[in-house]
Every structure is written in structure tokens, then in C-alpha cells.
Amino acid sequence: MPAQPNPPAPTTAAPLVGVVMGSRSDWETMQHAVQKLEALGVPHEVRVVSAHRTPDVLFEYAATAQSRGLRAIIAGAGGAAHLPGMIASKTPVPVLGVPVQSRALNGMDSLLSIVQMPAGIPVATFAIGNAGAANAGLFAAAMLAAEYPDIGRALEAFRQRQTEDVMANDDPRQ
Numbered sequence: 001m002p003a004q005p006n007p008p009a010p011t012t013a014a015p016l017v018g019v020v021m022g023s024r025s026d027w028e029t030m031q032h033a034v035q036k037l038e039a040l041g042v043p044h045e046v047r048v049v050s051a052h053r054t055p056d057v058l059f060e061y062a063a064t065a066q067s068r069g070l071r072a073i074i075a076g077a078g079g080a081a082h083l084p085g086m087i088a089s090k091t092p093v094p095v096l097g098v099p100v101q102s103r104a105l106n107g108m109d110s111l112l113s114i115v116q117m118p119a120g121i122p123v124a125t126f127a128i129g130n131a132g133a134a135n136a137g138l139f140a141a142a143m144l145a146a147e148y149p150d151i152g153r154a155l156e157a158f159r160q161r162q163t164e165d166v167m168a169n170d171d172p173r174q
């Protein structure tokens with residue numbers, strides 16, 4: 001296997017990506033987005049913001065997102081998951097929605113309530129659960145890559161390692 005470069009040190013720069021979730025219980029899923037942002041050296045912040053339990057916090061968070069320098073918001077929620085759409089309605093910052101896998105309906109409720117936005121307020125919607133969260137982190141990095149070459153290089157290196165890992169372990173019996 002090829003030598004792995006050291007991961008970038010945690011950055012103290014102003015956050016470019018906001019990661020929000022409707023409940024602390026969503027962290028198990030949303031940590032996968034944060035892990036990707038950390039691994040790629042993307043400055044970010046993490047908050048619990050609930051559309052229905054803390055609606056005023058949601059409005060404040062969304063209304064100030066652009067002026068605080070956020071370039072993307074990754075919003076994860078489960079069940080009647082109106083958090084991503086409500087944030088998108090209050091900010092021009094692109095919102096990446098992650099459907100959290102609910103117990104009752106396995107995340108189909110989360111997926112449909114995030115993806116089925118009426119025309120006019122888009123939410124880029126990812127897969128249900130951990131894969132969706134990880135891909136939202138990667139996608140946010142890709143959005144920033146052209147303007148922040150370090151992030152672009154980190155993303156390219158991640159993809160290269162991923163390819164090499166598969167090729168170096170291509171016999172499933174071993």
C-alpha cells in the first residue's frame with residue numbers, strides 16, 4: 001500500500017462550511033461529514049440547530065451565514081426533516097441536505113422531505129445516512145477547491161489514495 005501523507009493539521013481559520021443537524025442524535029451520522037472536512041483541511045463549524053425545537057436559532061443561523069463567511073451549509077435531519085429546506089429559505093449560501101436514517105421509516109421520510117423541495121429554493125440532497133454525510137463533506141470540499149488550492153490538492157490526494165487502496169486489494173478472497 002502507498003505511504004499515507006499525514007492528515008492536515010486542524011485549522012483555526014474562520015469556518016467556510018457550517019455543519020448543522022437537527023438533534024445531537026444525528027451526530028452518529030453527521031460525524032462522517034465532519035471527518036471528511038477535517039481530513040481535507042476545510043475550516044468548518046458544527047452546531048445542533050432544530051427547525052422545530054429552536055426555530056429562532058435556525059433563523060439567526062441562516063440569516064447570518066453569508067455575512068459570517070460560510071460558503072456551504074451541510075444540514076442533516078431525520079423524520080420530518082425540514083431543517084435543510086428552512087435554512088435554504090433564509091440564506092443564499094448553498095445547502096447540502098443529508099437525510100438521517102430514521103428508526104420508523106429507515107430514512108425514506110427524511111429523504112423525501114429533503115429532496116422534494118418545490119421549485120425556487122434548492123437543496124442539494126445526498127444519500128440516506130453515513131454515505132450521504134461523507135459525500136456531502138466531499139462535495140463541500142469540491143465546491144471550494146477552485147478557490148482554495150490546498151483543499152483541491154487534498155481532495156485530489158484523497159481520491160488517488162482511494163483508487164490505490166482498491167487496486168492494491170482487488171482480490172476479495174484475501
Ligand code: RP5
Pocket residue numbers: 021022023024025026050076077078079100
Ligand atoms: C429530527 O428529529 C432530528 O434531525 C433527528 O433526526 C430526529 C429525532 O430527534 P431526537 O428525538 O433524537 O432528538 O429533528
